[in-house]
Amino acid sequence: MTARDVAVLVGSLRKESFNRKTAKALAAMAPSGLALEIVEIRDLALYDEDAETNPPAPWITFRDRVRRADAVLFVTPEYNRSVPGCLKNAIDVGSRPYGKSVWAGKPGAVVSVSPGAIGAFGANHHLRQSLVFLDVPVLQQPEAYIGGANKLFDAEGKLTSDSAREFLGKFLAAFAAWIEKIKG
Amino acid sequence: MTARDVAVLVGSLRKESFNRKTAKALAAMAPSGLALEIVEIRDLALYDEDAETNPPAPWITFRDRVRRADAVLFVTPEYNRSVPGCLKNAIDVGSRPYGKSVWAGKPGAVVSVSPGAIGAFGANHHLRQSLVFLDVPVLQQPEAYIGGANKLFDAEGKLTSDSAREFLGKFLAAFAAWIEKIKG
Amino acid sequence: MTARDVAVLVGSLRKESFNRKTAKALAAMAPSGLALEIVEIRDLALYDEDAETNPPAPWITFRDRVRRADAVLFVTPEYNRSVPGCLKNAIDVGSRPYGKSVWAGKPGAVVSVSPGAIGAFGANHHLRQSLVFLDVPVLQQPEAYIGGANKLFDAEGKLTSDSAREFLGKFLAAFAAWIEKIKG
Amino acid sequence: MTARDVAVLVGSLRKESFNRKTAKALAAMAPSGLALEIVEIRDLALYDEDAETNPPAPWITFRDRVRRADAVLFVTPEYNRSVPGCLKNAIDVGSRPYGKSVWAGKPGAVVSVSPGAIGAFGANHHLRQSLVFLDVPVLQQPEAYIGGANKLFDAEGKLTSDSAREFLGKFLAAFAAWIEKIKG
Numbered sequence: 001m002t003a004r005d006v007a008v009l010v011g012s013l014r015k016e017s018f019n020r021k022t023a024k025a026l027a028a029m030a031p032s033g034l035a036l037e038i039v040e041i042r043d044l045a046l047y048d049e050d051a052e053t054n055p056p057a058p059w060i061t062f063r064d065r066v067r068r069a070d071a072v073l074f075v076t077p078e079y080n081r082s083v084p085g086c087l088k089n090a091i092d093v094g095s096r097p098y099g100k101s102v103w104a105g106k107p108g109a110v111v112s113v114s115p116g117a118i119g120a121f122g123a124n125h126h127l128r129q130s131l132v133f134l135d136v137p138v139l140q141q142p143e144a145y146i147g148g149a150n151k152l153f154d155a156e157g158k159l160t161s162d163s164a165r166e167f168l169g170k171f172l173a174a175f176a177a178w179i180e181k182i183k184g
Numbered sequence: 185m186t187a188r189d190v191a192v193l194v195g196s197l198r199k200e201s202f203n204r205k206t207a208k209a210l211a212a213m214a215p216s217g218l219a220l221e222i223v224e225i226r227d228l229a230l231y232d233e234d235a236e237t238n239p240p241a242p243w244i245t246f247r248d249r250v251r252r253a254d255a256v257l258f259v260t261p262e263y264n265r266s267v268p269g270c271l272k273n274a275i276d277v278g279s280r281p282y283g284k285s286v287w288a289g290k291p292g293a294v295v296s297v298s299p300g301a302i303g304a305f306g307a308n309h310h311l312r313q314s315l316v317f318l319d320v321p322v323l324q325q326p327e328a329y330i331g332g333a334n335k336l337f338d339a340e341g342k343l344t345s346d347s348a349r350e351f352l353g354k355f356l357a358a359f360a361a362w363i364e365k366i367k368g
Numbered sequence: 369m370t371a372r373d374v375a376v377l378v379g380s381l382r383k384e385s386f387n388r389k390t391a392k393a394l395a396a397m398a399p400s401g402l403a404l405e406i407v408e409i410r411d412l413a414l415y416d417e418d419a420e421t422n423p424p425a426p427w428i429t430f431r432d433r434v435r436r437a438d439a440v441l442f443v444t445p446e447y448n449r450s451v452p453g454c455l456k457n458a459i460d461v462g463s464r465p466y467g468k469s470v471w472a473g474k475p476g477a478v479v480s481v482s483p484g485a486i487g488a489f490g491a492n493h494h495l496r497q498s499l500v501f502l503d504v505p506v507l508q509q510p511e512a513y514i515g516g517a518n519k520l521f522d523a524e525g526k527l528t529s530d531s532a533r534e535f536l537g538k539f540l541a542a543f544a545a546w547i548e549k550i551k552g
Numbered sequence: 553m554t555a556r557d558v559a560v561l562v563g564s565l566r567k568e569s570f571n572r573k574t575a576k577a578l579a580a581m582a583p584s585g586l587a588l589e590i591v592e593i594r595d596l597a598l599y600d601e602d603a604e605t606n607p608p609a610p611w612i613t614f615r616d617r618v619r620r621a622d623a624v625l626f627v628t629p630e631y632n633r634s635v636p637g638c639l640k641n642a643i644d645v646g647s648r649p650y651g652k653s654v655w656a657g658k659p660g661a662v663v664s665v666s667p668g669a670i671g672a673f674g675a676n677h678h679l680r681q682s683l684v685f686l687d688v689p690v691l692q693q694p695e696a697y698i699g700g701a702n703k704l705f706d707a708e709g710k711l712t713s714d715s716a717r718e719f720l721g722k723f724l725a726a727f728a729a730w731i732e733k734i735k736g
Contacts, residue, residue: 013230013231013232013233013234014232014233014234015234041230042230044230046226046230046273047197047268047269047270048197048198048226048270049197049198050198050199079231079272079276079279080272080275080279080314080317080318081313081316081317082266082267082272082310082313083266083272084231084272085230085231085271085272085273085275085276086232086273087269088263088264088266088267088269088272088273089230089268089269089270089272090269091264091269092263092268093269095263104509117669117671117699118669118673119669119670121673122673122677125497125633125674126266126310126313128500129265129306129310129496130264130265131508132265132508132511133264134264134508135508135509136508137508138508140500140501140502140503140504140505140506141472141501141503147669147670181549181550182549288693301485301487301515302485302487302513303485303486305486306489309449309490312680312681312684313680316680316690316692316693319692319693320692322692324683324685324686324688324689325684325687327684327685329486331485366733381600381601382600382601382602383602410598410600412598414565414593414594414596414598414637414638414641415565415631415636415637416566416594417566418566447640448643448644448647448685448686449681449684449685450634450678450682451634451640452599452640452641452644453598453599453637453638453642453644453645454599454600454637454641455637456632456634456635456637457598457636457637457638457641458637459632459637460631460632461637463631494634494681497634497674497678498632498634500633501632502632
């Protein structure tokens, strides 16, 4: 049996992003039924409907990649109490043109990651509001607010926190079950 | 006495944007105490903290322009029940680098514009959540949800709706008073 | 085969509530697989954890009723851009005592109803944020924002709008399918 | 000069509430320009518009008390990722009957308090969304998310954390300045 193809979007572009490290840790520890792959969003031009007459190549590549995924996982920091512009832009690009959204019906989940105690709560829930419109059924529990993220990784970017690893393992198991429920 | 310099950010990049038309209508009808100018956000690269070592020229231009404004006005559509990525990216760019946000303390207001009946409510309030963090004191009333925006303008993009004009006039008067309260 | 038992919570207490009328219309037109019953919330004392040592009888009755339901449907107005206190109180009562929430795992849906154009959007999405925590998997599409509700019913409280009836029929069909997906 | 009269609403009814303790600590340490008084919300019947023909006495008492206040301070826990029903009900009661809201124009501030790390962020911002509609200009910075509240007080309910005391002192100073800006 083939593993479910999970497109992972990371809401931070910086090289040493805690979110990217978390996404990589999730990919490395995913159960056999899930194959997580980060889908890059850096090259997506800001969404402009006028550009749909001749869409930028990265838009097409991104849309095709997400479209063939079985599920979507968002790993996001909080910028100014909301979703980072880069991630929201990727969501917008994927939602268009009208009637051709790549998101609809795919089971989804949200992990928010921050050095702060609040664990990027604001980004997590703003993202969920978009996912209502996009018709992405989202895993409700466990919610994943990863705070204190600056203390969870070693110098090579490996996840060293046992409690975080344990939590993320449970999260992935719940997400795998959610995907089967929605897709099955 | 000099008019207050109000930086206007428009959350849509398409040429025939109802939001841009609304912003232009607001600029044209602003009371004498306010000078509204659209600050373009199209050329802002997606925010990446790593780029702060050598910031893209449009980031610098944008930050300088907003920094010298007395107040900020956001005119935004709703993309997927939230703030469009392009506008959120501009907000993120202006908020950084850490400790050098261009937003702090400037009085602000939000107008949300949509062809739909809901008037981009979701974008309006998600934006307001960011403005808490950015320390932008926001005009509370009147709230400005402009629905049915496709029926408000003529072929040249002029605002033809009397009721919309009347409402926007009251909105601008309240915003002018708010700016004086916060800055005075 | 037995119809699914759907507990319906109405977020308005007034007699001529448009929300109650909408709930009744939904119950009357529900497909054969769904049995909708309004669960009253009026008599629930404001939640106070200290009262758990000797819970008020209406709390117990309410909790028992919701616990045995297969699914939950919220029909709510917007009070001050959020969920009415009476409905939020019912949600709080049902969520407690700790570890004994009556909500967990039940498929849910939200209909928001308002005389205004915005269709109680603010209540709809604030409620959804609570449902994440409560582990209620919520129907994403179609979203149900019923605006202009004062024009949808006749003097006897019957739904007279054909377009509203058609929409609510589709909504109920989608909800029925959602319940089977989650429970099946 | 008379101190500003600040009505304090506490969003928890239990006797040993960390929110009530925080409210009391704030009242005790308020600067000379502010007089904080807790306004009780426990006896407010769930809002029902039909009851306006003969409003319950506690509604009248509550409305009169808030109406004469110069400013309002909300101290709230998070129940199910949002504002507790008891507090939202008090807000609803104060906002009615139509055209007679007791909130309009009063400067306000929000402190959210929780034993958890997230500091009741969800309640804090949902409350702010209501305050937009209610025309309460809200202090933006510093945001006050008080996490780990179970470790801040001694057995008598006194605030023993120096860092919390220092933060709350700065918060009160900012609130006092905000009140003068709005009222002055």
